[in-house]
Amino acid sequence: MDSPKWRKVAYGGMQPGFDDNHTDESFLEEMIMNANVVKRDLVKVILDSVSISQYLCIVSLVVLVWTYTLRSIFTETSLLLLDIILLCSGFLIVLLTAKRLSFDLLVSYFLKTSFFITGLYVLSPVYQTLTRSISSDSIWALTTSLVVLHLFLHNYSDSTLEFTNFTSNISLNASIVSSLLIASRLPSRLHVFAIVLFSLQVFLFGPFVGYCVKKYSFRLHLCFSFGLMVLTLFLVYGLHRLLFVLLLGILVFVNLVCPYWLIRIQEYKFEINGPWDEAKLCFNISE
Numbered sequence: 001m002d003s004p005k006w007r008k009v010a011y012g013g014m015q016p017g018f019d020d021n022h023t024d025e026s027f028l029e030e031m032i033m034n035a036n037v038v039k040r041d042l043v044k045v046i047l048d049s050v051s052i053s054q055y056l057c058i059v060s061l062v063v064l065v066w067t068y069t070l071r072s073i074f075t076e077t078s079l080l081l082l083d084i085i086l087l088c089s090g091f092l093i094v095l096l097t098a099k100r101l102s103f104d105l106l107v108s109y110f111l112k113t114s115f116f117i118t119g120l121y122v123l124s125p126v127y128q129t130l131t132r133s134i135s136s137d138s139i140w141a142l143t144t145s146l147v148v149l150h151l152f153l154h155n156y157s158d159s160t161l162e163f164t165n166f167t168s169n170i171s172l173n174a175s176i177v178s179s180l181l182i183a184s185r186l187p188s189r190l191h192v193f194a195i196v197l198f199s200l201q202v203f204l205f206g207p208f209v210g211y212c213v214k215k216y217s218f219r220l221h222l223c224f225s226f227g228l229m230v231l232t233l234f235l236v237y238g239l240h241r242l243l244f245v246l247l248l249g250i251l252v253f254v255n256l257v258c259p260y261w262l263i264r265i266q267e268y269k270f271e272i273n274g275p276w277d278e279a280k281l282c283f284n285i286s287e
Helices: 042-048 050-070 076-097 103-128 136-153 166-183 189-216 218-239 241-266
Strands: none
Touching: 042 050, 042 241, 050 076, 050 136, 050 166, 050 189, 050 218, 050 241, 076 103, 076 189, 103 166, 103 189, 136 166, 166 189, 189 218, 218 241
16 A cells, blocks of 8 residues: 655644654755845945935034034124025925925925024023033033934934934934034024024934935935035045044945945845745734
């Protein structure tokens, strides 16, 4: 009498005449190697990393404006002029790149911005005296830590405009607090208003403007990013040579070393899929 033929059974217990762990030569026919492994292109990864370098340069420019303001190089008038230029440029970029922008939506943006600026001006005296009892060394150390925290937790993907998560909220709050700490060391109310408005324009609306440019034209996004890198390196070089070398090294590491490193790591990624894959639970086992 012929022995029963073995067949693969997902559920139902043991088959008569075979051990529970028995398999035959047909068991590995459904084996798939690296089915879900994504093969990345080096050039594409380098181009995608430009967005990170762009934001690093934006934050560096904010820190430069803070430094020049604390050294009394930037006056109240120059800061207010810079705020007006940034605000008008942002609205112009959104108008030129947005595909659907109605008059009602434009009026809504204008009213919200007006309320926002008015609130900042009213609260400027509070910000000016916010850290009067804290030493300047503590302010510099705390501001540096918050800026670094902001860079580490910032959401560099385009999804930051669609939803926010816990880390992105912490990043935004860190940037706002650092701006208020710097503003509390300025001599006049108008100084405080101008520097806080400048910082919030960059940290709140800067990612949205960058997203509009990237969505409108990726080539324009690359030109804007590279121009921003050159401008930032030039200004940092005039401030301090060591900071210039540090920033240049970070940009090279982010744009060249990290993409190459990611591509090389992909070679060691090994994934096997087959009939032995574990079932995925559709419920919480802790409940």
